[in-house]
Amino acid sequence: MVNDSLIFDGGATQLHLRRKWGWIVALGALMLIGGLFALYDITTATLVTVFYVGAAMLVAGAAEIITAVQIRPWTRALLWGVIGLITIAAGFLVFRDPLAAAVSLTAIIGVALIVAGLFKLILAWHIRDVGPWGLVAFSGLISIVLGGMILAQWPYSGLYILGLFLAINLIFEGVSWITVGLSAKA
Numbered sequence: 490m491v492n493d494s495l496i497f498d499g500g501a502t503q504l505h506l507r508r509k510w511g512w513i514v515a516l517g518a519l520m521l522i523g524g525l526f527a528l529y530d531i532t533t534a535t536l537v538t539v540f541y542v543g544a545a546m547l548v549a550g551a552a553e554i555i556t557a558v559q560i561r562p563w564t565r566a567l568l569w570g571v572i573g574l575i576t577i578a579a580g581f582l583v584f585r586d587p588l589a590a591a592v593s594l595t596a597i598i599g600v601a602l603i604v605a606g607l608f609k610l611i612l613a614w615h616i617r618d619v620g621p622w623g624l625v626a627f628s629g630l631i632s633i634v635l636g637g638m639i640l641a642q643w644p645y646s647g648l649y650i651l652g653l654f655l656a657i658n659l660i661f662e663g664v665s666w667i668t669v670g671l672s673a674k675a
Contacts (some may be wrong), residue, residue: 521663534652544584592647602636
């Protein structure tokens with residue numbers, strides 16, 4: 490039965506999910522709708538993602554400065570504070586030129602996918618006698634191909650990749666929450 494997988498603490502989680510199934514489905518529907526809107530206008534979704542990253546940098550930088558004021562010795566606090574200031578400055582730069590930030594973040598993602606793919610291939614080679622190394626190798630190849638596709642279209646891909654990733658994530662997350670909510674109802 491599907492609901493059996495929702496039991497973690499003697500049925501209390503299942504009971505709670507069953508009572509809240511409508512809210513869970515509504516959350517999933519909102520995420521799905523948000524994902525479809527993001528898919529409809531990927532460039533705007535990219536800018537929203539960049540603004541989110543910029544805001545996160547501002548908050549993180551402020552938290553680092555607050556932490557710096559509270560720690561000793563002062564040399565460590567000074568270094569921590571400088572890191573906070575740099576993070577805040579980077580956050581402001583994101584807001585100052587969001588398109589340049591999107592292009593930069595997209596390049597970083599493309600390179601990171603390629604590097605991660607190469608490491609997955611190396612890992613697959615090292616575990617070839619242990620288990621299903623072929624799936625790890627295939628995952629590595631997919632990462633390299635996706636990273637290569639992003640970089641092959643760069644800097645133009647900076648206008649849509651982040652929005653596309655956001656749209657895909659919201660759509661899959663929305664569908665999964667709808668599924669959880671409906672299975673909790675049953």
